[in-house]
Amino acid sequence: MAKNKAELLQGTLDMLILKALSLGELHGYGIIQRIRQLSDEMLNVEQGSLYPALYRIEQKGWVSARWDVHETGREAKFYKLTRVGRKQLETEEASWDRLVLAIAKVRQAT
Amino acid sequence: MAKNKAELLQGTLDMLILKALSLGELHGYGIIQRIRQLSDEMLNVEQGSLYPALYRIEQKGWVSARWDVHETGREAKFYKLTRVGRKQLETEEASWDRLVLAIAKVRQAT
């Protein structure tokens, strides 16, 4: 127990991936690093969570993928947010905000 | 789609139940109503989610249950937060706060 890393709640991962990609095209492994870095090491996405999620998200048309070689000379699969994906990110952020608000209301109760 | 009710994320339900019970002993059906009311109708807990959750929570010793008759003359199973449950509520609230903070950090990124 006593984890310093917050566990992900189901449903938040898609939003985080989309957000990471909204900052620019990126490959899978890089998405993990970007999320970890942006969250000040608080969020750690497992590879076994990420890749299936990316597959799901691609099937839904929220991202498009292509294989490419990056500056280091290594091959990687680069993901890019589609227009639909950008819309979806907005939706998920709004829905997250609603949830956070709703839970805050419950917690305010005395 | 386009739900006005926020969907619960896995892991938040326990916290909501514990919070509802922290305001006083209550029976299952009442917990649903209290959460709905406190959240301004934003959160709707399904019975099929609540009762298994209550069972889980009771097994863990976070609440104690007893059958009783309330003023309306009807029988109901009343749940009460235990000392351990109160501790657990604090833990879950802290962990929720951490997650909300971490996600906020990611979302701040430009």
Add this chain to the structure above:
DNA sequence: GTGGCATACTTTGACAATCTAGGTATCAGG
């Protein structure tokens, strides 16, 4: 040059939590 580590992707199976959808029973109001 080779051993180990970080990078990079994939798949499998287990697990946990929620929801849908059904069921039972009581009580109040029209």
Add this chain to the structure above:
DNA sequence: CCTGATACCTAGATTGTCAAAGTATGCCAC
């Protein structure tokens, strides 16, 4: 008497995450 709200319970399906494998490459230290 019939409906709807109250009150509880359960089975089954679904979903998302995680742990734990495996593969392969490039780089650096020794």
